Amino acid sequence: MKHLGEAVIEAQRSLILSVVEKHVGKGQSYVLMDFPNYQNIGDSAIWLGMAKALRQVTGKLPSWVGYTPRDVEIVRERYPGQPVFICGGGNFGDVWRGKDDLRYRLLEALPDQRIVQMPQAIQFRDPEFIEYAKRLIGAHKDFHLLVRDHRSLDFAKTNFDCSVGLAPDTAFFIGKIEPLPTERVETLYLLRDDREAGIEIPEAKKAVPGPVRDWMDCPTTVTRKSASSVLKAVAHGDFSSAAWRSQHYEDVANRRVQYGVKLLSAGKRIVTNRLHIHIVSTLMNIPHVALDNNYGKIHGYIDAWTAASPLVRKAKNDQEVLTGLSELPYVANGDWRNAA
Numbered sequence: 001m002k003h004l005g006e007a008v009i010e011a012q013r014s015l016i017l018s019v020v021e022k023h024v025g026k027g028q029s030y031v032l033m034d035f036p037n038y039q040n041i042g043d044s045a046i047w048l049g050m051a052k053a054l055r056q057v058t059g060k061l062p063s064w065v066g067y068t069p070r071d072v073e074i075v076r077e078r079y080p081g082q083p084v085f086i087c088g089g090g091n092f093g094d095v096w097r098g099k100d101d102l103r104y105r106l107l108e109a110l111p112d113q114r115i116v117q118m119p120q121a122i123q124f125r126d127p128e129f130i131e132y133a134k135r136l137i138g139a140h141k142d143f144h145l146l147v148r149d150h151r152s153l154d155f156a157k158t159n160f161d162c163s164v165g166l167a168p169d170t171a172f173f174i175g176k177i178e179p180l181p182t183e184r185v186e187t188l189y190l191l192r193d194d195r196e197a198g199i200e201i202p203e204a205k206k207a208v209p210g211p212v213r214d215w216m217d218c219p220t221t222v223t224r225k226s227a228s229s230v231l232k233a234v235a236h237g238d239f240s241s242a243a244w245r246s247q248h249y250e251d252v253a254n255r256r257v258q259y260g261v262k263l264l265s266a267g268k269r270i271v272t273n274r275l276h277i278h279i280v281s282t283l284m285n286i287p288h289v290a291l292d293n294n295y296g297k298i299h300g301y302i303d304a305w306t307a308a309s310p311l312v313r314k315a316k317n318d319q320e321v322l323t324g325l326s327e328l329p330y331v332a333n334g335d336w337r338n339a340a
Contacts, residue, residue, distance in 0.1 A: 001335060004287075004311050012172040050170040090196075104136050121152050171279045190267075264280055289324035289325055
C-alpha cells in the first residue's frame with residue numbers, strides 16, 4: 001500500500017543530513033549530549049533519528065553520550081575539539097527547565113568548542129531567563145542554534161547572537177515505520193494533559209468515541225543493559241566501553257520508540273496534541289488530526305514542514321476535529337481512498 005507521507009519524510013531526511021554535514025564529516029569524532037533519560041517517547045524519537053543521521057555521516061558511534069553535569073566535565077576533560085551535538089526537542093526556554101539547563105552548562109564549560117543545538121522549539125515566559133540565555137550564548141565563540149519552526153526562528157534571530165538556522169525535527173530521520181499487526185480501533189485519542197496541554201475536546205470525543213490515553217507510561221525495563229549493545233558496537237568496529245555505552249543509549253531510545261509504535265498501531269486514525277505523535281503517525285502512514293499545544297508548537301511545525309502531507313489535518317476546536325476526521329483518507333479493499 002502506498003505510503004502517503006513518503007515525500008514529506010524524504011524531504012526532511014535530506015535536509016537533516018545536509019545540516020549534519022555542515023558540522024561533521026566522514027570519520028570525524030563527535031559527542032552527543034542531553035540524552036532523554038525519561039519516559040517521553042517523542043524525545044527518544046528525536047534522539048534516535050539524530051543518532052542515525054550522525055552515524056550515517058561519520059560512520060562512527062559518538063565518542064561520548066551524556067546528560068548529567070558530570071558528563072559535561074568528562075567532555076571538557078577527554079574530548080576537547082570534538083563537535084558537541086545537543087539533542088533537539090521542545091525544552092529550550094523556561095517551560096520545562098531553568099538556569100541549570102545542561103545546554104547552559106555546556107556553553108560555560110566549553111567556550112571555544114563547537115556546540116550544535118539540534119532543532120528545538122523555543123518558549124520563554126520570563127524575561128530574566130531570556131537575558132540569562134542571551135548572555136551565555138553571546139559569550140560563546142562557536143554555538144550554532146537550529147530551530148524547527150518559524151516562530152522560534154524569529155525569536156532566536158531577534159534575541160541571540162549566534163548562528164541560527166531552520167531545520168526539521170530529527171525524528172524524521174528514523175524513516176518510514178511499518179505498523180505492528182494488532183487489533184485496531186477506528187479512532188484512538190493520544191492526548192497530553194500536562195503543562196503544555198491546549199484545548200479540551202469533550203464534544204468530539206462524545207461524537208466519535210474511542211480509547212483515550214497518552215504515551216508516557218513506557219515500561220522502565222526498556223533501560224536494561226543488553227549484551228546486544230556490545231555486539232552492535234563491535235560491529236561498528238569500536239571495542240571501547242564508551243562505544244558500548246553510546247550504543248546502549250541508542251538502543252534504549254529505540255525500545256522506547258518501538259513501544260510508541262505499538263501504541264499507535266492500535267488506531268486506524270489518531271487524534272493527538274503531541275508533536276511526536278504527529279511525526280510518528282506520519283512515519284507510520286496513519287491518518288491523524290493534530291490539535292495544538294498551548295503555545296503553537298505543533299501547528300507551527302506542521303506549517304513549516306508537513307502541511308503537504310495528506311495524512312494530517314489541523315484542528316483548533318471540537319468541530320474542526322470532527323471535520324478533520326471526516327476529511328482524512330481511509331483504507332478500503334487494501335488501498336487508500338479519499339474521503340467524499
